[in-house]
Amino acid sequence: MRGPNIVVCVKQVPDSAQIRVHPVTGTIMRQGVPAVLNPYDLFALEEALQIKDRLGGRIVALCMGPPQAEAALRKALSLGVDDAVLVSDRAFAGSDTLATSFALASAIRQVGQEQPVDLVFTGKQTIDGDTGQVGPGVAKRLGMQLLSYVCRIPILDMDSQSIVVHRWTEKGVQVLKSKLPCLITVLEGTSEGRFASLPEMIRAARQPIRVWNRQAAGIEDLSKIGLKGSPTVVGKVFAPSRRAERAECIEWEQDQAEKAVSLLWEKIRARQPELVEKLSGDNGGENGQERVSE
Amino acid sequence: MSESGGKPAERKGAARRKAALDPRLAEYRGVWVFVERDEQGVHPVSWELLGAARALADQLGSEVGAVVAGGAEESLESHCRDAVAYGADRVYQTVHPVLAGYRNEPYAKLLCELVKKHKPEILLLGATSLGRDLASSVATTLETGLTADCTELAIDRESRALAATRPTFGGNLLCTILTLNYRPQMATVRPRVLPQPKKDHGRSGQIQKEEIDLSEEEMVTKLLEFLPHAGGDRLDLSLAEVIVAGGKGLQRAANFSLLEELARALGGEVGATRAAVQAGWVDVQRQIGQTGKTVRPKLYIAAGISGEIQHRVGMEGSDLIVAINTDPNAPIFEVAHYGIVGDALILLPLLTRMVRGQAVATKTSGLEVCSSS
Ligand SMILES: Cc1cc2nc3c(=O)[nH]c(=O)nc-3n(C[C@H](O)[C@H](O)[C@H](O)COP(=O)(O)OP(=O)(O)OC[C@H]3O[C@@H](n4cnc5c(N)ncnc54)[C@H](O)[C@@H]3O)c2cc1C
Numbered sequence: 001m002r003g004p005n006i007v008v009c010v011k012q013v014p015d016s017a018q019i020r021v022h023p024v025t026g027t028i029m030r031q032g033v034p035a036v037l038n039p040y041d042l043f044a045l046e047e048a049l050q051i052k053d054r055l056g057g058r059i060v061a062l063c064m065g066p067p068q069a070e071a072a073l074r075k076a077l078s079l080g081v082d083d084a085v086l087v088s089d090r091a092f093a094g095s096d097t098l099a100t101s102f103a104l105a106s107a108i109r110q111v112g113q114e115q116p117v118d119l120v121f122t123g124k125q126t127i128d129g130d131t132g133q134v135g136p137g138v139a140k141r142l143g144m145q146l147l148s149y150v151c152r153i154p155i156l157d158m159d160s161q162s163i164v165v166h167r168w169t170e171k172g173v174q175v176l177k178s179k180l181p182c183l184i185t186v187l188e189g190t191s192e193g194r195f196a197s198l199p200e201m202i203r204a205a206r207q208p209i210r211v212w213n214r215q216a217a218g219i220e221d222l223s224k225i226g227l228k229g230s231p232t233v234v235g236k237v238f239a240p241s242r243r244a245e246r247a248e249c250i251e252w253e254q255d256q257a258e259k260a261v262s263l264l265w266e267k268i269r270a271r272q273p274e275l276v277e278k279l280s281g282d283n284g285g286e287n288g289q290e291r292v293s294e
Numbered sequence: 295m296s297e298s299g300g301k302p303a304e305r306k307g308a309a310r311r312k313a314a315l316d317p318r319l320a321e322y323r324g325v326w327v328f329v330e331r332d333e334q335g336v337h338p339v340s341w342e343l344l345g346a347a348r349a350l351a352d353q354l355g356s357e358v359g360a361v362v363a364g365g366a367e368e369s370l371e372s373h374c375r376d377a378v379a380y381g382a383d384r385v386y387q388t389v390h391p392v393l394a395g396y397r398n399e400p401y402a403k404l405l406c407e408l409v410k411k412h413k414p415e416i417l418l419l420g421a422t423s424l425g426r427d428l429a430s431s432v433a434t435t436l437e438t439g440l441t442a443d444c445t446e447l448a449i450d451r452e453s454r455a456l457a458a459t460r461p462t463f464g465g466n467l468l469c470t471i472l473t474l475n476y477r478p479q480m481a482t483v484r485p486r487v488l489p490q491p492k493k494d495h496g497r498s499g500q501i502q503k504e505e506i507d508l509s510e511e512e513m514v515t516k517l518l519e520f521l522p523h524a525g526g527d528r529l530d531l532s533l534a535e536v537i538v539a540g541g542k543g544l545q546r547a548a549n550f551s552l553l554e555e556l557a558r559a560l561g562g563e564v565g566a567t568r569a570a571v572q573a574g575w576v577d578v579q580r581q582i583g584q585t586g587k588t589v590r591p592k593l594y595i596a597a598g599i600s601g602e603i604q605h606r607v608g609m610e611g612s613d614l615i616v617a618i619n620t621d622p623n624a625p626i627f628e629v630a631h632y633g634i635v636g637d638a639l640i641l642l643p644l645l646t647r648m649v650r651g652q653a654v655a656t657k658t659s660g661l662e663v664c665s666s667s
Contacts, residue, residue, distance in 0.1 A: 016464030101434055127464070131442035136398075136430035145515050146398045148427045164518070169423045170530075171332075172522035174395070178515040231439030231476035235450070235457060237469040240603060247617060247630035260634055261644040264616065265652070267632050268593065271614050275535065275592050279561065279652060 003057025004118040004158060004180070006048045007108050008081065009138065010041040010063050012072035013128040037072040040123030042193045044186040048121050049080050049194065051156060057118075058082050060111055064092060064103055070209050077204035078196035084207070085111065089214040091226050097129070099229035101137025107217040108142060118158075120183040124149060132185070139183035147176060151187045322477040325351040326359040326414040327382070328405060330424055331373050332395075333366075338490060338533070339420030341380045343483060345491030346447050347418055348381035350456070353449045357383040359414055363404055365394020378499035380491055385501045386412070392508040395517045396424050402431040404506050409436060411504075414478050416456050418447070421482035433480050439473030440480040445487055445607065455479065465584040465604045486532045486590040487611065529563070529579050536562025537591045539582055539609070540570060543598020543619060543638055547575040552642040553597065559649040565589065567605050583608035595645075597638035601626025618642070 014033045048059050061076035063069050064087040073084035087107045095103065111117055120142070122135035132148075139146035147165050151173065155164035158180075167174040168187050196204070219225060248267075252260035269276045325347040330337040344360065351358045360382035364370045367389055374385045386408055392400045405428065409417065417432075419425035421443050433440035441458035445468070450457040455472045456479040462469045473479040531537065538557040540550060553564045566576040568583060582589055583605040594612035599605060601617070601624055609615070610629050617630035618638045627633045634641060 097430075097440065098434060098437065130461075131430075131440075132426050133430040133433070133440060133442060136427060137434040140402075140431050140434040146427065146431060147515070148398070149423050166521075167423075169396075172520055174517060175519040175521065176397075176515050177518050231437070231473050232441060233472045233474055235470040235472045237462065237467050239466075240461075240468055240607075247615075247627040247633035249622070249627065249633040249635055252634070252636070257636065257640055258644055260636070261641055261648055264632060264634055265645065265648045268614065268616065269652075271631070272592050275560075276652065279559075279649065 002158070003055045004051060004156070005057060005112075005115045006051065006059045006119045006121065007111055007117050008041070008044050008048045008059060008061050008076065009104055009120065009122045009135070010045070010061055010072050010076055011038045011123075011126050011128075012036070012063065012065050012069040013038045013126050016127050035068065035071065037075045038123055038126045038128075040125055040127065040186075040188055042123075043188050043190050044121040044123045044184075045076055045079055045081065046191045046193050047150075047153065047184070047186050048119070050191065051119070051153070052080070055156065055158065058115070060085060062087065062104065062107055062111065064088070064095075064100060064107070067211070070211075073209050074204050075196075077207055077209075078201045079194060080196075080200060084209045086209055086211045087217045088211055089217075091214050091219075091222060094227035094230060095225060096230035096232045097131055097133040097137060098231055099225050099227075101134050101141055102224045102229055103214075103217060103219060104134065105138045105141035106219045107212060108138065110212070110216070110218045116181070118161075118180045119163075120144065120181070122183070122185050124185050124187055135183060135185040142181075142183070145178045145182035146185075147178060147182055148185045149187045150184045151190050153184070316475060319475065319477045322413045322415040324357045324359050324384075324412070324414040325354065325416040326361060326409075326418065326478070327377075328417070328419045328425070328428065329360050329362045329373065329377055330420050330422060331362065331364060331369075333364075333369055335369075336373050336376065337420055337422060337485070339422060339425070339483070339485040341376075341493075342485070342488040342490050343418045343420065344377065344380040344382060346483070346488050347416070348491065350416060350447060350449060351383075354415070354454065356415065359383070359412070360385045361388075361405065361408060362386070363388040363390075363393050363401070365389070365391050374501045376493070378497055378501070379493045379495050381497070383499050385499060386504045387501055388504045388506050390506055390508050392510050392513060393506075395520065396428075397513065397515055397517055398427055398431055399513055399515060400506075400508050401428050402435065403508065405432050406435050407506060408504060409478060417478040417480045419480070419482050421484040425482050429480055429482050436478070438476040438478060438480060439471075440482070441471045441473070442482050444481045444483045447481060447483070456481065461584060461607060465607055484588045486588045489590070489611070531563055531565060531580060531582065531587045532589050534563040534589065535591050536560040536593045536595075537565045537582070537589055537609075537612075538562055538595045538597070539565035539567070539599060540576075540597045540638070541567035541599035541605075542569040542573065543600075544570070544575070545598070545639070547573070549639060550575050552639065552646070556595070556642055556646040556649065559646050560593070562591070562593070565594075565609075567599050567602075596626050596630065597642055599626050600624050601629060 059081040060083045061081045125132035149168040150165045152166035161180040327343040329340040360377035419429045444458045446459040448457045458481045459470045565582045571581045590611040592613045597618045615630040617626040617633040622635045
């Protein structure tokens, strides 16, 4: 039985922890903000690598972005993926999530020409767009089963082409059984990431990365990519408005903390009387509320 | 709900494109909400969205539609009636055994079919694990625009388009996104970002049954089991009426007990900043902000929290915000209603004592006296 052929979609993103807004002009200061591999994608990579550790097979990392996004793919190679494809073309500029899902789906089909793709992994979302829309979009474009927010993959059986995953929801975990091929968006914190070993790092630095332009990615219809293929338009970008008035601060002398707190409590009570009324019921031992029997 | 007030210069692009609006798109009318529900109930975000949908529809002079679907008739009926009470004019109700428990495939199919049939202008979903999964699939299948995690929804006067505002660049800026030449215009909004509307049992609306052709045999993905979260995972901060939140200013993990005591006295929950979570002082479930929960309690007490924008976006919708911080220039005082400049480690226990005193006083005598001894 052959091991699974896996594609992991990764993105290079600006390290948003280091983005600052100019305090006077309110514009983004982009200079010197380093680019990193989207942290959520590390969990997708790890999940794919663990499958390969168990079942063998092959992993292709796929990234759409400008030429310098190659760095994200080098990182993926250093962690142990076998092959890397950068989909890069000026025609992709201005793509929103719908156009991006079109381009990625098309590139995945091209990868599938070499060998059918069994599994596609993506991170839960990126830290720059934060939408979580591209993974599900790619699944729909490819007609693959979508398994989102997956936190565990207890069963993957290549013979029967079946997979069981745990899908996280706010109330609990859904145990879903599905068929390959499918697309899985991986929840963060599902596993400890691995570190690149020195030989892998050397290999990653040397290995050629395939760069596909639009044609190589199999895209003919220009109306589906870039600005043209993007239904959403950015109307305006602006700094969040600050509330006009600042907090009313309680003035107090160093040794009068108690008085200050009591003043504060008065103000809270005046503003939220029902809340304070409830305290007598919810607090202090017995339950003051009537119980209604069914 | 406010007008998206941009300078005309910024909207030139929008106005120019307006001329190109395909007449077929003008057929699309109505503002829809997908109601997220299960046998236990409806996710409150759906009601919040209905409130917003009502305001948008009134501005557009159109109807509010609600999509309510499930596997069995039972609780569905009452959820349909509730949808009307929260603002829907028309409820599209679908019952089919395949729709018991959420799965992407049948729900995406249902929603796509309903949209194709009834052509709503706007379609809103909660930014939950279900809503995001479903919204992205539907938007891709219908090839239309979807804006995630909006913090404000308005109508752009010139283009009549949905102006969906969301944070961008790590929350440092906001951007307003329009879907001009595609319908429906889709958006997701996180729970508690919008206020919950008043329930009006006197409202009337139509409940319309919709059939769907689905068969379990055709469903590739099967739902084997549902494992509810245990204990702490069940915590739902977004529903708490009182939140006592702390940040790096509390200095040590142990000091979080000061928050716990005050929260207990107030009958509330403890929240935290990402910095406190990353320090390992508190569980990530309690993180409030852009990468954590959005909350809207009646009372939010922020102790030792600087009030960076990424934290503020998660709590600024709270009714009453009280800040305790040693630094009089901390940005938290820009969003707080009341503040005390001082050491949280000293002030928190005093406040807890005050609250407990209040509780005893109210209970024993009904008097509104608050002793400070
Ligand atoms: C992409 C991105 C996403 C993010 N998401 C989130 C998020 O979801 N939630 C979030 O909270 N943050 C988030 N952050 C981080 C955010 O930018 C801030 O760094 C964080 O909120 C700061 O936490 P803090 O207020 O606890 O710490 P600090 O900023 O260090 O502030 C500590 C405050 O405590 C005060 N203080 C010190 N000692 C005392 C004392 N004894 N008594 C009273 N006050 C005292 C100080 O004056 C200071 O104001 C995000 C950042 C990025 C880049």
